[in-house]
Amino acid sequence: MTTSDWPQADPGLERAYHRLLRAYPRDYRRRHGAEVVTTLLEMAAPGQRRPDRADARHLIVSGLRHRFRLPAGRPLAWVAAVLVTLIGGAFGAAAGSWAVEQAVLPAPDGQAAAALHRTVVGAGGTGTTAVEWDPVSSPWGTDAVGWSTSIAAWDADAARHRLAADGWALSEATPARGITDMISDGSGEVLQRSVAGWEFTADRDGVRLDVTARLIGSDGYSPADGGVTTTVAAAGSAALVPAIAAGGVFGLVAGWLVAAATARRVRRLPAGRARVVTTLSTAAVLVLALPVVALYGNVIRAVESAGIPGHVRTVHSAFKLGPYWPFGPFWLNLALLATGLALGVAAVALTATRHPAVPAASTQPQPS
Known part of the structure; x- marks a missing residue:
């Protein structure tokens, strides 16, 4: 048989074998790639245009095995x-x-969180001071943005109604009542002041709003004070x-x-x-x-x-x-x-x- 009579492999079949050979590490392809492809082409049936499924599966599995293999004798x-x-x-x-x-x-936005905080606090509070922005970057979780307002009187039910009207899903409000002691200036007299608090959460569009209020009543000497804090974070x-x-x-x-x-x-x-x-x-x-x-x-x-x-x-x-x-x-x-x-x-x-x-x-x- 002369060279002209020798059957030529389909170029597409050869390219397909080279693509399958990429499952092997580069150094293996460099040393043995031509030999492997030549052997597969010699074994191909006349007129074959695609790799046999068994050959393709063998090339992929064997190539991955080579990639995961560690050098022998090297603990x-x-x-x-x-x-x-x-x-x-x-x-x-x-x-x-x-x-x-x-x-x-969603990452919390400072200005959006401020607007939510104003909704929670409302316009009727007395003794309201300027809000303060406190971005919280946690090395354990998602970031949060907190706002706090000093306020002497606050209506938790009204705040919850405002949030519900805006489409927020509210948890039950947890009330807190107690007494705090303080020493009056100079006299050493211990005065007692009542403390009222509320905590609840609100969720909407993947955002969670935590609301905490702590209001301290007057003792006859000092005026009532306290504050409302909201924290906005991903839900x-x-x-x-x-x-x-x-x-x-x-x-x-x-x-x-x-x-x-x-x-x-x-x-x-x-x-x-x-x-x-x-x-x-x-x-x-x-x-x-x-x-x-x-x-x-x-x-x-x-x-x-x-x-x-x-x-x-x-x-x-x-x-x-x-x-x-x-x-x-x-x-x-x-x-x-x-x-x-x-x-x-x-x-x-x-x-x-x-x-x-x-x-x-x-x-x-x-x-x-």
Whole structure:
């Protein structure tokens, strides 16, 4: 049989095999890709235009197995892979949490919260002072905006009627009564003042409004005073925990794949360069340890508080500026995150090597 009589494989079939071969790591494709495709083309039936289902399934499963495989005889590679996998899971859970917050958890607006507060306080209160804006950034959950007004008299029922008229769904009001003691100026005489308080919540369009009032009566010497505080925050979402779980699983898988790919590359590096990569990788894992613990702590909080009104706990909030830890500055987690990621990226970048590309067209079967 002459060369002209040799059956030529369909170009589309060859391209399809090359696409399926992408399931394998790049280094495997570089060393064995042409051989694998050539063998498959030689085994193809005359006129075949698409890969056989069994061949396609085998290529995908075998390729993924190679991607997940760690180098043999390297126990430290297993330790590193487990740690990087846990880091990936934490970051994946944080990404899922962040995505839900951006999509369905409305961020509180200061001016809108002020308008709500004015609705709660009403226009008939006496002794009203200027409202104060207190944005609350929590390292455990979604942000909130609080407004407070000093006021001597306030009608809780009227406030609830105003909110109900605006479409808010109200909880039952919890009243509080009591007595507070105070010492009059200079005389040492103990005076008693009555205290009245109310607490209730209101929900509308994914927003939760917490209302707390504390009114202190006159003792004959001092006038009546007190205050009303409203806090506006997201009401929560049923999608939060599933998104955290899905992101965590994706992150665990991605973490293992990154660790396995890096371990394979390190094995082929010169000894000096491999030591640098190992040192940078170890430093990255150590630096990221504290932020990862914070993220998993927030995962536990988010799961435990799921379905509890007024407790919207998120995972990624661990990186907000705030007193997450009883030690260190408020920006500790964020600084460690940036440093750890920089070290990790540097380590992965140092494992990159250049190899000549293998032309796809060179895989056509040749006559013997």
